[in-house]
Amino acid sequence: MTEKEKVIIQSGMKLFAQKGFSSTSIQEIATESNISKGAFYLHFKSKDDLLLSILEYIFETIESSRLVFENQELSPREKFIKQISAFFRTFIGHKEFMIMLSKEQAIPRNEEIKKLLFKKRFESHLLHRKGLVLIYGKRIEPFSIDLAMILEGLFQTYMGLMMLEPAEFEIEKLSHYLMKRMDSIVKDISSEEPFLTEEKMENIIKKSKQFFEPANVNNIIKNMRNVIDQLENREVLEISLDVLEEEINKQNPRLPVIKGMLSNFKGIEKLEPLTKETADFYGFEL
Secondary structure, three states: OOHHHHHHHHHHHHHHHHHOOOOOOHHHHHHHOOOOHHHHHHHOOOHHHHHHHHHHHHHHHHHHHHHOOOOOOOOHHHHHHHHHHHHHHHHHHOHHHHHHHHHOOOOOOOHHHHHHHHHHHHHHHHHHHHHHHHHHOHHHHHHHHHHHHHHHHHHHHHHHHHHHOHHHOOHHHHHHHHHHHHHHHHHHHOOOOOOOOHHHHHHHHHHHHHHHOOOHHHHHHHHHHHHHOOOOOHHHHHHHHHHHHHHHOOOOOOHHHHHHHHHOOOOOHHHHHHHHHHHHHHOOOO
């Protein structure tokens, strides 16, 4: 990211927060950035493209604030608490922009933005699970999905209140408070069965990805078919591909069938990137 792009991003955030996304023009962003409207288009294709870059910038800021503590000599609990606090501070630092995002109905939800939001939410969920297992030990691993979900629910609730009056919140105190609540839940949860298992979560992720990227897998299948058409044993491979295509287009695709068909393409170098992309889409490894 160039310095000029950073200036435009900061200007865009400021104006979107003040006026709303739909009411802010590209000319206003250009004027705020001390550039011409034409110069804006040298860096961003559209206002939607700028919004995507703003979201990426905020996520990068959150990740940078988390990494500050990653290699410090802290206990897993201390590190996790400091990372939670850093997250809340970053959120408060962009409070006005976040309020605009939560209120305005005209915010575009194009495929790139939906994909980014889904990806970052899933990444943060995995980090929360990992952090909780490091704090409480392997014994809570079967409950790590449930615990991360509960913690994220607490985050969302308090973040909503922070948008109203951030001055009322002592961030460090809140982070410690949340972890004490997790202590109580962990102490009690061992007598229960996990509500969300890996299998359930896998299905949820799979269906979520299908909702956000409905045409993506079919495009991969199309590319696989083009590659197979050039191979000597294409007739055998086409049978597996036909079964795979039929399965992914069912209302409830079965992962074992998808895995089985993809395994038939192992060892074929030209198909490896496409089989990996399909496996990644459904959230499993071959």
